[in-house]
Amino acid sequence: MLTFVGLGLYDERDVSVKGLQTIRDSDLVYAEFYTSRLMGATPEKLAQLYGREVKVLTREEVEVSPEGWLGRAKEEKVAFLVGGDPMISTTHLDLRLRALRMGIETRIVHSSSIVTAVSGMTGLQNYRFGRSTSIPYPYVAGGRRIVAMSPRDVVVDNLARDLHTLLFLDIQPERYMTAGEGAALLLEMEEEACGDRFNSSLGVGVARAGSEDAVVVADWLRKLVDRDLGGPLQILVVPGRLHFMEAEALVALAGAPPEILEMAEP
Numbered sequence: 001m002l003t004f005v006g007l008g009l010y011d012e013r014d015v016s017v018k019g020l021q022t023i024r025d026s027d028l029v030y031a032e033f034y035t036s037r038l039m040g041a042t043p044e045k046l047a048q049l050y051g052r053e054v055k056v057l058t059r060e061e062v063e064v065s066p067e068g069w070l071g072r073a074k075e076e077k078v079a080f081l082v083g084g085d086p087m088i089s090t091t092h093l094d095l096r097l098r099a100l101r102m103g104i105e106t107r108i109v110h111s112s113s114i115v116t117a118v119s120g121m122t123g124l125q126n127y128r129f130g131r132s133t134s135i136p137y138p139y140v141a142g143g144r145r146i147v148a149m150s151p152r153d154v155v156v157d158n159l160a161r162d163l164h165t166l167l168f169l170d171i172q173p174e175r176y177m178t179a180g181e182g183a184a185l186l187l188e189m190e191e192e193a194c195g196d197r198f199n200s201s202l203g204v205g206v207a208r209a210g211s212e213d214a215v216v217v218a219d220w221l222r223k224l225v226d227r228d229l230g231g232p233l234q235i236l237v238v239p240g241r242l243h244f245m246e247a248e249a250l251v252a253l254a255g256a257p258p259e260i261l262e263m264a265e266p
C-alpha cells in the first residue's frame with residue numbers, strides 16, 4: 001500500500017491526526033520537498049515528531065526511477081510525504097498512476113493546500129480562478145537569457161475571461177522566487193510581447209502561508225515588484241475583474257489601493 005500523506009503548509013505540526021497515524025503505522029516513510037517545502041521544518045524535526053525515520057527522495061528518485069522504493073509498497077506499508085495537499089501537483093498523480101500500473105494499492109490523506117489558503121488569506125473567491133501556472137527562473141542558452149512566455153499567456157487568457165490567475169513561483173535548491181520577482185518577470189514577458197495589458201493590473205503576493213508571520217500584500221503589479229514580503233515560500237495572484245466583496249477584502253486584508261473599490265463589480 002502506498003499512501004500519499006499531505007503535510008500541510010508550513011511545519012511538522014500541520015499534518016492531520018489521520019496523516020500522523022498513517023505515518024506512525026507505516027513500514028517505510030519517504031518524502032519529497034522539491035515540488036513544495038515546509039519552510040518551518042527540517043527532516044530531523046519531522047522524524048522527531050512523527051517518531052519515524054524519513055528518507056527524503058531526490059527529483060530523479062521520484063520522477064525518473066522510483067521503481068526501487070515504490071516496489072516496496074507491493075508488500076509493505078509505504079507513506080510518501082509531501083507539502084500541501086498531495087494531488088495539487090501533476091508529479092504526484094503521475095506517481096500514483098505508475099504505482100497502480102505496478103499493481104500497488106494507493107490512498108491519499110489530504111491536507112491544507114496553498115491553493116485554498118490563497119483564497120482564505122486574500123478573500124479572492126475560489127470559483128473565480130482560471131487556469132493556474134508556474135513562473136520559472138530565466139535561464140541562459142546559447143549566451144541568451146531566456147524567459148518562458150507561457151505564464152504571461154495564461155494570465156492574459158484568464159484576464160480576457162475576467163478570471164484570477166494563481167502563479168506558483170520557482171523553487172530551486174539555493175533560491176526561492178519572491179512575489180516581487182514573479183511580478184517583474186510577468187512585466188518583462190509582456191514587454192517582450194509588445195503588449196501593455198498589465199498596466200492596470202493588480203498583483204497579490206502571499207508569503208509563508210500557514211506560519212505565524214504570514215503576509216498578504218496587494219498593489220499594482222508594477223509596484224509589487226519593489227514590495228518586500230520577507231522570506232519564502234511566496235506565491236503570486238493576478239486578479240481578474242473583482243467582485244465588490246473581493247475588492248473590499250483586498251483593501252482590508254492586503255492593503256490594496258482603495259481606488260479598486262470603484263472598479264469592482266457590484
Ligand SMILES: C[S@@+](CC[C@H](N)C(=O)[O-])C[C@H]1O[C@@H](n2cnc3c(N)ncnc32)[C@H](O)[C@@H]1O
Nearest residue numbers: 036084085088113114168169208209233234235
Ligand atoms: C507546485 S506548488 C505545490 C502545492 C502543494 N502541493 C499544495 O497543495 O500546497 C508549490 C508552490 O506553491 C507556493 N507555496 C507553497 N506553499 C506555500 C506557502 N506556505 N506560502 C506561500 N506559497 C506557498 C510556492 O509558490 C511554491 O513554489
